[in-house]
Amino acid sequence: MLERYQKILESDEIPYFLEAKSKSDDDYTGRGTEELWHLHDQQLKEGVPSLELKEELADRMLQNCHFCERRCGVDRKREEKGYCGVTESKISSEFLHLGEEDELVPSHTIFFSGCTFGCVFCQNWEISQREGGKDIEPEILANKITGTRAKNVNWVGGDPTPNIPYIIEVLKHLSKPTPQVWNSNMYLTGKSMDILAKLMDLYLTDFKYGNDECAKKLSKVKNYTEIVKRNHLKAEKTGDLIIRHLVLPDHLDCCTKPLLRWIDNNLDDPKVNIMTQYRPTYKAKDHPEINRYLNSHEKREVRRLKREYPHLV
Ligand code: SF4
Numbered sequence: 099m100l101e102r103y104q105k106i107l108e109s110d111e112i113p114y115f116l117e118a119k120s121k122s123d124d125d126y127t128g129r130g131t132e133e134l135w136h137l138h139d140q141q142l143k144e145g146v147p148s149l150e151l152k153e154e155l156a157d158r159m160l161q162n163c164h165f166c167e168r169r170c171g172v173d174r175k176r177e178e179k180g181y182c183g184v185t186e187s188k189i190s191s192e193f194l195h196l197g198e199e200d201e202l203v204p205s206h207t208i209f210f211s212g213c214t215f216g217c218v219f220c221q222n223w224e225i226s227q228r229e230g231g232k233d234i235e236p237e238i239l240a241n242k243i244t245g246t247r248a249k250n251v252n253w254v255g256g257d258p259t260p261n262i263p264y265i266i267e268v269l270k271h272l273s274k275p276t277p278q279v280w281n282s283n284m285y286l287t288g289k290s291m292d293i294l295a296k297l298m299d300l301y302l303t304d305f306k307y308g309n310d311e312c313a314k315k316l317s318k319v320k321n322y323t324e325i326v327k328r329n330h331l332k333a334e335k336t337g338d339l340i341i342r343h344l345v346l347p348d349h350l351d352c353c354t355k356p357l358l359r360w361i362d363n364n365l366d367d368p369k370v371n372i373m374t375q376y377r378p379t380y381k382a383k384d385h386p387e388i389n390r391y392l393n394s395h396e397k398r399e400v401r402r403l404k405r406e407y408p409h410l411v
Contacts, residue, residue: 099369100201100338103300106277107249113277114146114296114336115269121148131158138292146296149270156263156293165290166214166259167325174260182257184212187264188231190256192239194248199340199371202279202302206248208239213256215283216318217306218381219346219388225256236264240271252302254281262293269297280337284329285319291332301333302340308356312349316385330365339368344376348387350399358407370410374400 105111121141126134134155141147159165160174170180177185188211195207211231213220243251251272253265259282269278280298283306305326307313313322333339341361345354354372361370374397378389392400404411 099367103277103338112275113299117146118149126154152293153266164287166285182212182214182260184260187261189234190225190231204248205250205252206246207252210255210261214259214285218316220380223380236267237271239268244274250277250279252279252281257283259286284326291329295336298337300338305341305343308353341368342371344373346388347390347392
């Protein structure tokens with residue numbers, strides 16, 4: 099578990115982004131997008147693709163936004179807004195987080211405004227559903243990261259997905275050998291996952307649902323299970339995996355149990371954090387089954403599940 103991450107902390111490996119930076123030596127601007135993707139695939143097969151190539155591809159994706167599977171197709175360079183409402187990246191807050199998993203603390207957590215999901219029970223809705231936040235120049239953020247004692251940089255939101263081009267800009271200015279953590283709902287397109295491959299060292303994922311109906315009803319997303327499962331399989335090919343699952347009231351049989359079964363049967367060596375601190379907030383009052391805390395029977399069942407999957411938790 100977390101082998102790559104630990105090696106970086108012990109200085110036995112360098113984070114991917116530093117290697118990607120060392121390969122940046124070409125001008126990609128005049129070349130066709132297909133050709134650049136082909137080149138990126140090839141570089142990915144052979145090692146770590148150049149950061150400049152990732153930057154150019156991410157920049158082109160902005161003009162027809164398909165960073166997440168909502169695929170809005172808006173031109174964010176012209177300030178057109180899609181579902182997430184993000185045009186330029188805005189930062190709601192950034193600080194040393196002491197409440198993450200033990201291995202990650204202290205974590206320099208960067209909270210972006212805006213989200214690709216519309217969860218009715220969002221535990222973080224003041225950030226995810228807000229279009230406010232600060233403009234921070236990438237170079238300034240890189241300097242802040244350099245000046246802290248954080249073990250890692252933790253890109254989160256809302257969701258970090260709409261902000262991939264900005265994150266690459268920050269990494270261009272960063273030279274501190276700090277592991278990069280992608281903290282996300284994992285509803286990214288395959289192309290976005292390719293850009294993150296060998297850029298992020300650890301995926302800290304939020305696996306919410308065990309079926310598509312619950313995802314559609316509570317987060318307003320389509321094809322949830324196919325997309326999120328695909329992306330977990332992609333993520334583990336190049337990075338470490340910590341999977342978080344927040345247990346929802348009345349959703350143990352339809353969500354918690356099937357997704358744990360899938361993780362156990364399909365992923366190699368993830369760490370799973372099954373969380374029971376759900377509180378009814380935001381629009382949960384419109385959905386009676388989740389408009390309450392977990393009851394004692396559900397908490398007991400979670401304890402039993404942890405005993406059933408001791409190798410995961
Ligand atoms: S990142 Fe935002 S604008 Fe782009 S496809 Fe997703 S929701 Fe739409």
